[in-house]
Amino acid sequence: VQLQASGGGLVQAGGSLRLSCAASGRTFSRTDMGWFRQAAGKEREFVAALDWRSGRTFSADSVKGRFSISRDNAKNMLYLQMNNVKPEDTAVYLCAASEHGINRFNFYFSGRYNFWGQGTQVTVSS
Numbered sequence: 622v623q624l625q626a627s628g629g630g631l632v633q634a635g636g637s638l639r640l641s642c643a644a645s646g647r648t649f650s651r652t653d654m655g656w657f658r659q660a661a662g663k664e665r666e667f668v669a670a671l672d673w674r675s676g677r678t679f680s681a682d683s684v685k686g687r688f689s690i691s692r693d694n695a696k697n698m699l700y701l702q703m704n705n706v707k708p709e710d711t712a713v714y715l716c717a718a719s720e721h722g723i724n725r726f727n728f729y730f731s732g733r734y735n736f737w738g739q740g741t742q743v744t745v746s747s
Contacts, residue, residue: 622647622718624738629714631744632706642699642716642738650694653719655734656701658712658743667729668714669701672722679728684710706745713740 628640640656655670669690670679678690689702699716717734727733 622652622720622736624716624718624736626714626716626738626741629741629743631746634707634745634747636706636745638703638706638743640701640703640714640716640741640743642701644697644699644716644718647718647720647736649692649697653723653728654690654692654699655717655719655723655728656690656699656714657717657731657734658710658714659740660712663712665715665731667731670723670728671699672724672728674722677725679723679725681729703743706743708745708747711743711745713742715740 623645625643632638653672656668657665658668659665667681671690687705691700716738718736719734
């Protein structure tokens, strides 16, 4: 699976941004997908994920109510809508795909995802 993230940039606190991830090389509609982020000097952390079978979404507590994950299977695209962004959301955002699937116990574990895009930088100014 090849993943290409885009849509990052500079945004003011309280603003919105939509990240996109183009996928190719695998049956996208039957692949669990996720977004992670990594701030400078910090470890990679889970942001949101989507289970293709149930349509269930998972979100980190830090972004619940502000960020939402969605997909367009016809276009092989994954999205992350970011609303009411905060300076602490500043990071490189990476999209990821899980070949073996995720569930409610492991959706947040980066090791469960074995395909990664190159990341897109999001910078939130205060």
